[in-house]
Amino acid sequence: MIKKAVDYIGNPENSVKLRRFFYITLVMVVLLDIGVHLFHTEHTADLPQGEHESANLSHKGHDAGEEFIGEKIWGFWAIYGFIGCIIMIFVCKGVGHAWLMKKENYYD
Amino acid sequence: MTNMWINPAFLFILGSFLIPILKGRVKQTFLLLVPAAAFLDVVLMSQGTYGAVQFLGMDLIFGKVDRLSLVFAHVFTLMAFIGVLYGLHVKDDGQHVASFLYVGSSLGVTFAGDYVTLFIFWEIMAFASVFLVWYRRTQKAVDAGFRYLLVHVVGGLILFAGILLRHGEVGNFAFSHISPEGATLATFLIMIGFCLNAAVPPIHAWLPDAYPEATVTGAVFMCAFTTKTAVYVLARAFAGFEILAILGAIMAVYGVCYAVIENDARRILAYHIVSQVGYMVCGIGIGSQMAVNGATAHAYAHIIYKGLLFMGTGAVLEMTGRSKLSELGGLYKYMPLALFFTVTGGISISGFPLTSGFISKSMTVEASENYSIFIMLMLLTASIGTFLSVGLKLPYFIWFNKDSGIKPKEAPLNMKLAMGIAAFICYFLGVYPKFLFDMLPYPVHWEPYTASHFAEVMQLLLFTGLGFFLLLKKLTPEPTLNLDVDWFYRKGAKAFMWVANKPIAIYEEYLGEIYNKWFTNFTLRFSNFLWRIFDVKIIDGIVNDIAEFWKDLGGVARLTQTGLVRNYAFFMLLGGIVLITYYLFK
Structure with a gap:
């Protein structure tokens, strides 16, 4: 079964179908997020207060209950994921080519 | 202490002595039985303090069993079984x-109740594990x-210094929680020692340097x-030390950034250890019950x-002899199972729903949200990089x-x-998180599967x-070597050798010149003077006179040396007669 599934995914003939499936999934998760924003009111601050108590009562900068701005925006994490991914690729590859990437026998 | 306690560490350490004696199927059975027995031992273990020994006036505790040590021992013995099965051939x-x-000493550390026991097992760990690299x-x-x-x-030396300093301060070796307010130099030395093994940048480079060179198993x-x-x-x-929260978040991003540009499959995974351990170090630094649980x-x-x-990438390395993405590709027809298992690991590490990463990673992220939004965003950025490199790039290019x-x-x-057992556990924990949550050090009041979290x-x-x-084209793996902080000691060692070879050699030459010019010259002149006055006139005088005497004597004695056998025989006979006459008539 695994082999069949893998062969299906690997077969170039199916790439259009797979891509279409992927795009539909993308739209669906954004729709789900919008749905969550419209119909759901659950939030971490509603959890019992003890949950956020420090085990050692020591840390500073604790601002429990403050909601992150991104959680109010529809599809925020989709944008964050997409832009984050692109920036990461460009920055890492850029710094890599400019500085970090050397020939494989660099240390020899 | 009524019930018996068997230290699982000793099962492994004593068991290791029998391995070379056993052969064939018996050995394979034995190899599997030891971790299985150790796992059962841990599962049946009850909390308490065991194995207290007095040694040289120190209280050594080999068995500090509580919820924290138990959950780690649980997964250590479980992974030992899987690892042994994987390397059974x-x-x-x-x-x-x-x-x-290596496994035994890790368990020794896990149950150690004092710093001395901890340190001993800590060092055995380092020395045992290096052989797993050398055996390649x-x-x-x-x-x-x-x-x-x-x-x-x-x-280890830094850790040891910290332990000794701490003993000077508190008067004992007890291994327990240190409050951030009471932190001293000793505290931070111990922390640095621990952080080195946790591969916290900038003391992490040993990990992506050594792990990819180790044997497959x-x-x-x-x-x-x-x-x-x-x-x-x-x-x-060190739960609750803010510095760890910050370092952990940096680690999480640092590791994924290197993974993006890395070419060797196992080195990508090694950098992702740095990244994933970052989540853990961050959670520990946050220090809340939820964060430590996470x-x-x-x-x-x-x-x-x-x-x-x-194991998945190791299987590819074992079967193809290759681990560089630029040398691999198109294996889906030949190793579909290895692909399935690797992708299972890949979606687990990325934290997809229904996998173990979803229920564990998000607990730390959730805890970080209450601590600092910035740290939470760093952890989520690391999640992006994790899926990018391990979930997508690695399987795609292999x-x-x-x-x-x-x-x-x-x-x-x-x-x-x-691989099947490990994959099963990944899904099992994702579907039934209660199994893991019930083992955690603090009670869990948190539900991972909510609509908003899922979305x-x-x-x-x-x-x-x-x-x-x-951006697939941009991500094409390149056969390069990526500089990391190991540059400092790898090039540093070269610089040291250069200093030894070049400047010191030149200096030595210069010194030699001075030596020749001044010291040698002076001694030559002085000895010349000695030769002319002392040698020739006094010593030579005496020697020459003595020599003259022996020469003269030799001139006389020479006359007796005729070189004729007849003469020698005559004198020998004469001597013999003289001797016999002497003894007869004495």
Whole structure:
């Protein structure tokens, strides 16, 4: 079964179908997020207060209950994921080519 | 202390001595029985303090059993079983012995109640694990192993200094939680020692340097134990230290950034250990019950899925002899099972719903949201990088993309079984998180499967996927070597050798010149003077006179030496007669 599934995914003939499936999934998760924003009111601050108590009562900068701005925006994490991914690729590859990437026998 | 306590560490350490004696099926059975017995031992163990020994006036505790040590021991013994099964076909006894000592000493650290016991097992760990690198028997592995050992010896010395200083301050070796307010130099030395093993930048480079050079099975063991025992000791001693929260978040991003540009599959995974351990270190630094729970849960899940990833890429390395993405590709037709297992590890590490990463990683992220939004965003950025490199890039360039022309077979049965068990645990924990949550050090009042959490994670990951496919060409792996902070000691050692060879050599030459010019010249002149006055006139005078005497004497004696046998025979006969006459008439 695994082999069949893998062969299906690997077969170039199916790439259009797979891509279409992927795009539909993308739209669906954004729709789900919008749905969550419209119909759901659950939030971490509603959890019992003890949950956020420090085990050692020591840390500073604790601002429990403050909601992150991104959680109010529809599809925020989709944008964050997409832009984050692109920036990461460009920055890492850029710094890599400019500085970090050397020939494989660099240390020899 | 009424019930018996068996230290699982000793099962492994004593067991390792029997490995070279046993043969064939008996040995394989024994190899599997020891971790199985140790796992049962841990499952049946009840909390308490065991194995207290008085030694040289010190109180050594070999068995501090509480919820924290139990959950780590649980996953250590479980992973040991999976790892042994994975390497069951290995004929090299040395590898089995090294891995047993390594696992045993990790368990020794886990149950240690004092710093002396901890330190001893800590050092055995370093020395046992380096053999898992050396047994690869390549020049690269030997070199990387030496670097690994040197770094760990330095880390051990720092830890030891901290332990001794701490003993001077508090008067005992007890290994327990240290409050951030009471932190001294000793505290930070111990923390640095622990952080070195947790691969916290900038003292992390030993990990991506050594792990990819280890043997196929060795890497499976190494990825589980060294960093996670460090997480355990940090969780016990340093929960709530803000510096760890910050360093952890930096680690999480640092590791994924290197993974983006890395070419070697196992080095990508090694950098992702740095990143994933970052989540744990961050959770420990936050220090709340939820964060420590999250760190512990993530360590548990991580050991299994990272082991699975190293097993999947190890299977490819075992069957093809290659681990560089630029030399692989198109394996999906030949190793579909290895692909399935690797992707299972890949989606677990990325934290997809229904996998172990989803329930463990998000607990730490959730805890970080209440601590600092900035740290939470760093952890989520690391999630993007994780899915990008391990979930997508690694399987895509090994199993799909171009056809590399190699047609390997699937890995042997024992390897497939081991990967199957690990994959099962990844899904099992994702579907039934209560199993893990019930083992955590603090009670869990948190539900991972909520609609908003599900939507958040799916958006983050799937849109990362979109970015990946759009920039696929840009991500093509390049056969390069990437500079990291190991540059300082790798080039540093070269610089040291250069200083020894060049400036010191030149200096020596210069010094030689001065020596020749002044010292030699002076001694020559002085000895010349001595020769002319003292030697010739006095010493030579005496010597010459004595020589003259012996020459004259020789002139006389020469006359007796005729060289004729007849003469010698005559004198011998004469001497003989004289002697006999003397004895007869005395």
